[in-house]
Amino acid sequence: MPVTKFVYDFEEPCDGGRALLGGKGIGLAEMTALGVPVPAGFTISTDACRAYQGAGKQFPAGLDEEIDEHVRTLEAHSGKRFGDPSDPLLVSVRSGAAVSMPGMMDTILNLGLNDEAAAGLATRTGNPRFAYDSYRRLIMMYGEVVEGVPPHRFEDALAGLKRTRGVTQDVDLTADDLKELVDSFKAIYEEEVGRPFAADARVQLGRAVRAVLDSWDTPRAQVYRRVNEIPDDIGTAVNIVQMVFGNKGEGSGTGVCFTRNPSTGERGLYGEFLANAQGEDVVAGIRTPEPLVRMKEALPTAYVQLLDTMERLEQHYCDMQDIEFTVEDGKLYLLQTRTAKRTAAAALKCAVDMVDEGLIAKEQAVTRIDPQQLDQLLHPTLDPSAVYEVAAKGLNASPGAARGSIVFTADRAEELGKAGQDVILVRWETTPDDIHGLIQARGVLTAHGGMTSHAAVVARGMGKPCVSGCDGLSLDERAGTVTIGTHTLREGDVITIDGGTGRVIIGHVDLVPARINQDFETILEWADELRYLRVRANADTPEDAAKAREFGAEGIGLCRTEHMFMAQDRLPVVQQMILAVTEEARRDALELLLPMQQSDFEGIFEAMAGFPVTIRLLDPPLHEFLPSLEEATSDAMRERIRSLHEANPMLGSRGCRLGLQYPEIYEMQVRAIARAAIAVEQRGNPKPLVEIMHPLVGFREELARLRALTVEVADAEGLTDYLVGTMIELPRACVRADEIAVLADFCSFGTNDLTQTTLGFSRDDAEGKFLTRYLEDGVLERNPFETLDQEGVGALMEIGIERARAVKPNLKMGICGEHGGDPASVGFCHRAGLDYVSCSPFRVPLARLAAAQAALKAQGVTAVVIGG
């Protein structure tokens, strides 16, 4: 019976690929096959891991012998021997599964050292400090991962020694200090483990391999696999690699380099080099590395070989590489190559250039870009090179950075903003009364309010930076001051806010402007060719609509009409309507609002030039249009505020419940829409594609009545070819989607509210409170308001889609929540068979890209990632 082969030299051909050799092993084998110089070594395959686990954690027959044989080959190949006191063979042991998996043992370096070998290494390198530092690290790493010695025991000994020596940094310890530390570590090891540190390199290796295989089955690793849906039986490989040293003299050195510029994506030399040094030295900050080009003089042969290798690796992997290398006695070794992390701009340029160079196809270029990362290009951001101190942090309520003089009232913001000043509006919280100030401010900062507070929602709609819920902020209105962290400021003082991170900074910080450059455009054009999912924008004003078109939106998926009610000149009329005690008085106020709404819609229809526009009728509870009880100006208003008060307004009189209670409001809105559409067409514009959407429908009968109302009014006005649809934003609407679909020309999932009701999470109360705690504690992996909860909310959406399409197979269905701009959620929408996503204008480019990636993924085209 042939014995299974478990171990493969990096040089050995092997058909098992990544599944058999793991990510690290396949990388080293591939580089070896390419003729790229890597240290010698071998991989214990995942077959061994499976056999080990299957046999109750026993090495399978033959594995010990195979390892011995490969160690002998390694010794022969390197001319060094395990435990040799003059020039010992040292190796690293690393785990490496087919997918990157934190939770497993990672690395033990310097395996093969013992007292004699350390002394030999000290002599050989002329660097006893290095030798004993390596040795004490081995004892610590080995003790911790192989024998389970509590790491604090070693750390305490190290800290004690530093106290005794009166130094604060590890690097201030001498070689003798470290030699002493080795003795302390050995004593700790023996005390904890019950036997001395194993001097025999082969014993060290055997136990280290066993530790890697055991680490596959730790609870942490099991949990990680469960969460990430990684099968338990793929197993991990173990890589044994010869250590090489760049600190053997002037013919040695170490460095890192990129095959292209990771900031800009441009071709050219980009890297750093340090002669006669070990990678450790760079990390420890002992010496400052020099530009890569200096290697040309110091190590000309290795330099040329490196350039050649960089070219080969990029050609092989078809992507920008991030390379670590060491030169030992003039000989180049690549320690690692991996796909290089890069800025958004560099990612775009690389992808476009590589298509031009014929290295990759458009499909691959499109899959390579992380849509989330593009967000940094779509808003002004803090200059990454700027140095500043963060005075306070709040919620990252609306992305982008802004700076300006602070003002405390909307009136003042309007006054100074119109005068051309950059102002930041600072408030406890904002209300609809502040809208004129928000329009003129560069950004807004509030002490209260969550991600869906008034300030946050309005700012996101305007694409304007907002930091909300900033705990470190306190206003003293009488004194006319604000305290931010420890600073007290007055009107006119300058601050900078970063709505992408929630940071608040006192004073002026340089900003980098937003840009959609040619590379970006090119990638988006390719994405448009590849995607099936349509991308619309959420836009409430002609300005937003224009911006949406600019970013490539194919229509408006959500036009919220309530923001139109909040403008300063309208709010009094809206309030008059709400305070009306008779239907007639309400109709009088609505009569005044009608021409205003009509003109809003005309502007939006013109901007969208024949693309579809989905208009949602009034949704929020009426009390949102009234001031607080304290600010009410009449008894009637106070009375109405009291009567409209709700314990849980999220689940109260809003959405279509309003429309059924006050049909005259929806009638006015439908009339305004119809008149606007007709007027726009009559002025010679393309005929508006009108889609009227009823919010918060849960029962068939609600939509039946509102559809009848809509059709009656629209037909009476002479509107033709419009659609009447509904949002699906309640769990009930999902399970009854069949009977709702019968009455709807389209359905749009409102995933913001659907998330709130499905999970029972009030967004206002969750973020910054229990949800934040859940994310910190790992109860949840992701914020369900940012990335769709596919397993919960998504499962309900799938039920809704299935039931609706069962009665109307071609029903147009989409999503209009903030999830519409989240790449992972866009992927879900594609798989679920939706027709379109709708998101804020600034996220339309991301959604276009994510939609293309989802389509490609369905065809099996995904970004290739190596290493990890």
Added chain:
Amino acid sequence: MPVTKFVYDFEEPCDGGRALLGGKGIGLAEMTALGVPVPAGFTISTDACRAYQGAGKQFPAGLDEEIDEHVRTLEAHSGKRFGDPSDPLLVSVRSGAAVSMPGMMDTILNLGLNDEAAAGLATRTGNPRFAYDSYRRLIMMYGEVVEGVPPHRFEDALAGLKRTRGVTQDVDLTADDLKELVDSFKAIYEEEVGRPFAADARVQLGRAVRAVLDSWDTPRAQVYRRVNEIPDDIGTAVNIVQMVFGNKGEGSGTGVCFTRNPSTGERGLYGEFLANAQGEDVVAGIRTPEPLVRMKEALPTAYVQLLDTMERLEQHYCDMQDIEFTVEDGKLYLLQTRTAKRTAAAALKCAVDMVDEGLIAKEQAVTRIDPQQLDQLLHPTLDPSAVYEVAAKGLNASPGAARGSIVFTADRAEELGKAGQDVILVRWETTPDDIHGLIQARGVLTAHGGMTSHAAVVARGMGKPCVSGCDGLSLDERAGTVTIGTHTLREGDVITIDGGTGRVIIGHVDLVPARINQDFETILEWADELRYLRVRANADTPEDAAKAREFGAEGIGLCRTEHMFMAQDRLPVVQQMILAVTEEARRDALELLLPMQQSDFEGIFEAMAGFPVTIRLLDPPLHEFLPSLEEATSDAMRERIRSLHEANPMLGSRGCRLGLQYPEIYEMQVRAIARAAIAVEQRGNPKPLVEIMHPLVGFREELARLRALTVEVADAEGLTDYLVGTMIELPRACVRADEIAVLADFCSFGTNDLTQTTLGFSRDDAEGKFLTRYLEDGVLERNPFETLDQEGVGALMEIGIERARAVKPNLKMGICGEHGGDPASVGFCHRAGLDYVSCSPFRVPLARLAAAQAALKAQGVTAVVIGG
């Protein structure tokens, strides 16, 4: 080709049954077959209706001829003729589908009258007033239902005549007045219809039949069928019945009777009789009827015949009958027999007696009782014979009636209550601070708050009457008065409240006490033999637990621990715990609460004597235990109240989110439960069956952590054989029930919260507001908080049950919401395959009965209803 037969004489045998003859037709035919004297007549079958509708509203071939033939038979049989001026044949025309269906034309009486016939009838009966009243009614009914004349035209004419005559009642008009009115009605008819009133009886009949057939297809009837899921093609039958007259002299008369006493269920004569009178006279209140026994003297033959008929009908229908009869010239005619409406007590007695008499089986007895109706036996109620004026109405928040002196504070309620006075606590709203007052009060009345307000929930738990959200109530605390409707009262004034209807009455109204008599017990025992669904109670105190056992609960399905926190002596400690700024301080406060909780649980375990007890760990948001901001007594408290404030507390930091944020709270509760269970068993009681339930779980990971916490604490205390489970009260938990079930020993649907989240209805904000409007407007048929929304919430439950049982086929699943005591919802729970329902102790008997009915229904045994 044989022509279809469309018309059946009452005497004719017919295989088509109810489907062919309709409910009324089959009743008349059956009575005829039994030899019970009914007026002659015939039925036009539902086949005719289908043919008529199918042919575009044309009489099918042969129908006209068949009707003519049967009219001739009727004339021959009665010896009267249509339109005969001396003694005309008069008939009624009535629609009658297989199921009772409002929305269709009902009845036209006196068909066959014209000027000559009316004069003849006047002579014949010696009662011209009756003749002309009958005639004017015919014109009015016929004009309205056959020709669509607006009824107000006739009503205006009648009102005008009364004004002219200076009378207010119809009965004050003389025969001449009515004759004049006939002329006016004929003029109106001609003006509206464009032709004179049809004098020909056959024409009248033909058009009336057509009108019945047309009424099958009116929008109102269509809507009714859609809502009630009645097929469109069952059609209606049309019954033509000879009119008989009880006012032809002393040998005639009219009456109603019951085969048993509809108030008590006892056998015996129960009915009323009026000699020489028509049914109309009784309705119009012209004369007061006499006891049935008086008929024995007046009409001895008919009387004996009636007694015999009553016996025969009861034997035939096996149920108590409500009979209308007329005696014309000594001859008895039954006009109608139908299942008699009865009180709950009568229903129970009848059912038990009829089983004893061998008339019905136990299964039928059990199906006969309306569980909802039993509620009236389980609480004191207003004496049905009492006369009173309702001063104001609020929500029927907790059933039962109570009366007493009003008090305005909990302290005063406690003081006077302990002194033995009956008091009603009247408040704007109640808070946990009022609990000691609620305990001593007979009932509670609040101006604010919905069906789940503090007052409502606590009162329902205590089985105490509560009227909440009473708009007509206003307190003036400074003056020490309350205004109820138009009355202003002071402390000590007596009021009566009816929590079953929401009525508030000034002064003393007699009450009828609650009772479970022997008949009730018997029916419940039978129900217990027949049902599969277990019935548990929601109970939070030893007293409630004892009450639950008394009513037959087989365990506690929901023991809410928060009410234990609200007692006056505990609230300060609870508040101390909430205000604690460190975990340690919180643990100190919890240490004080532990023995209190333990003693609560000991009492409950003892009361349940080995029946299972499901204890839900702390659920409500912490701010519910703090006073209002205005009433806070320290800055720290104010600060904490502010920080705990939530925009939508229903969707905030509550349920297991609390347990994960403050694990020490749940640890204390589990410890108290474990110690209580062990102590109770050690005292020699049956071993408590402990089920620990975690509320508001939406994610597997929440339950995983809380299960671990529970097991750790319970095991450390030495508790054995306990279960750990969860509520399913979020839509997410339903769709992820599979992975939640893996970690749960039982799951209990919390349908109150599941309804709120699935529908997006905050109960506090919906009831009395938009939900009330929806119910009034017919957008919804039923209040989903009272009767489970089977199509929405139920659909999600079905998904949850299916997914959970897919991974754990025998998982114990139940429901613990108020729906657990609603008969229709109990039926759903049976069909959905739940193991148990849990409801308030007072509804346990209803649930036991409803569970048996559901089981019987599944076997095809349902209550038989005739007539309708």
